[in-house]
Amino acid sequence: MQISARRIDKITIFDVIGDIDLANSPEVRKALLKELKEARVPRVVMNMSKVRYIDSSGVASLVEGLKASRDVGSRFILFGLSPSAREVLQLSRLLKIFEVYDDEAQALA
Amino acid sequence: MSGELLLKLELRSDPSMLCVVRGTMERLTEVLGFSAAECRSVTRAVDEAITNIMRHSYKNQPHKPIELQVLRLRPDARSGRGDGLEFLLCDRGPAVDPAKMQGRRLDEIKPGGLGLHFIRQSMDIVEFKRARGGNLLRLVKYLQPATPGEAGKRRESLADLGPTNR
Numbered sequence: 001m002q003i004s005a006r007r008i009d010k011i012t013i014f015d016v017i018g019d020i021d022l023a024n025s026p027e028v029r030k031a032l033l034k035e036l037k038e039a040r041v042p043r044v045v046m047n048m049s050k051v052r053y054i055d056s057s058g059v060a061s062l063v064e065g066l067k068a069s070r071d072v073g074s075r076f077i078l079f080g081l082s083p084s085a086r087e088v089l090q091l092s093r094l095l096k097i098f099e100v101y102d103d104e105a106q107a108l109a
Numbered sequence: 110m111s112g113e114l115l116l117k118l119e120l121r122s123d124p125s126m127l128c129v130v131r132g133t134m135e136r137l138t139e140v141l142g143f144s145a146a147e148c149r150s151v152t153r154a155v156d157e158a159i160t161n162i163m164r165h166s167y168k169n170q171p172h173k174p175i176e177l178q179v180l181r182l183r184p185d186a187r188s189g190r191g192d193g194l195e196f197l198l199c200d201r202g203p204a205v206d207p208a209k210m211q212g213r214r215l216d217e218i219k220p221g222g223l224g225l226h227f228i229r230q231s232m233d234i235v236e237f238k239r240a241r242g243g244n245l246l247r248l249v250k251y252l253q254p255a256t257p258g259e260a261g262k263r264r265e266s267l268a269d270l271g272p273t274n275r
Contacts (some may be wrong), residue, residue, distance in 0.1 A: 019131070020236035023124035023159045053131065056157055057164075084149050091230055092223050 003031055011043040011108060017050040020058030029056065032065035032076075042074050049080025054088055065067045066098060075099060079107040112180030112195050117238065122163045122173040130177070131156050135204050137179065142185035143252065151194070151250050154231035157224040158198050166244055167204030182249065185216075193233070201243045224253055 001018035012035050020028055035041050044065070050052075054062075062078070069076035079101040081089070089095040101107040116137060120126045134155050138148040159175060167173040175198065182193035229235055234249035 019128055021124065022163060023127060053156075055127075055153070055160060056227060057160065059223055077191070084153075086155070087149065088148075088227070090221050090225060 001027070003028060004053045004108055005031070008108065010041065011048055012039075012041045013104070013108075015047045015050070018053075019053040020051055020061070022057045023054040025055070025057040025061045029061035029064055032061065033068055036065060036068040036072055036074055036076070040074070041074055043077065043080065044069065044074060045077045045104075047080055048078055048082065051085055051105075052082050054077070054085045054090075056092075057104055059088055059094065062092065062098070063094065070075070071078060077101065077107045079103055110136075112182045113183050114178060115194075116177075117177040118177040118265055120159075120175050120177070121171065121172045122167045122169075122175055124163060124168075127156055129161060130159060138194070141181075141192075143257050147250070147253065150231040154228045154248060154250075155196055155198075157227045158196070158248065161224050161228075162198065162202070162244075163199045163226060169217075171203045173201065182251070189254050193249055196246075196248040196250075198246040198248070199240075199243050205237070207237055 001016065001020060001024040003014055003016050004014045006015065009099075012096045014035075016028070018024075026046065030047075032044065035044050035109060044060070046065075065078050080103060081100060089098065089100075116133070118130065118133065120130070131152050134152040135148055138151050142184055145199075154178065159177070163169060178197040180195040180197070182190075182195050185190050228248065232248045233248065233251050234242070234247065236247040238247075240244050
């Protein structure tokens with residue numbers, strides 16, 4: 001998995017490529033919490049369009065990001081969910097908890 | 110063991126091996142004629158089961174043994190069950206308290222505790238027992254009733270695997 005960050009105005013966009021699982025979910029968690037808790041970026045966006053698979057540890061990292069965003073009053077947004085990622089969020093009843101969009105334009109609007 | 114052995118994997122509790130297991134499960138279920146959604150579901154369950162072993166049984170120690178066997182289950186006229194797959198996962202970790210294998214409530218929004226839910230939502234049978242000094246997790250997934258076209262494809266896929274020993 002690769003994770004990289006872009007900054008547009010006051011928005012940080014994380015582009016994630018590859019599967020998110022136990023091997024790398026701590027890296028995702030660390031990146032999210034650094035941006036939300038330390039940098040206090042008002043909007044953090046996760047580009048999930050190249051994430052084919054996410055496991056429960058990856059979902060846990062996203063939930064931590066969501067909770068951190070609520071703590072600091074930021075927005076945490078996901079876009080481009082694959083069928084597998086969407087299923088996992090549905091199964092865990094989290095799909096409606098997250099702010100989810102189809103594409104980057106919607107996520108940045 | 111109640112079915113015909115299709116596949117046996119021995120791996121170490123190294124998380125970087127999870128993608129290898131997923132790739133194997135995706136191909137296996139695809140070859141056996143599972144639908145795309147079933148392939149994802151079965152792959153997810155096996156992945157989460159191995160993740161649980163790595164995290165909870167072995168406490169993230171990376172060099173411990175894990176064995177995965179996949180067996181083919183034939184249709185059973187008495188139960189009315191069709192073809193299926195049985196997954197046997199064995200680890201050598203300390204005994205796990207079954208009472209702790211519940212997962213968290215889904216109406217709570219907090220990290221963790223989801224893996225067991227994914228396994229139970231995917232599989233038709235989930236059984237756990239302590240055997241021969243290790244933990245044994247048995248998962249069974251039956252093929253869902255297929256459309257006529259899919260059923261023919263499945264028959265061909267299963268026939269390609271040869272006769273069963275049952």
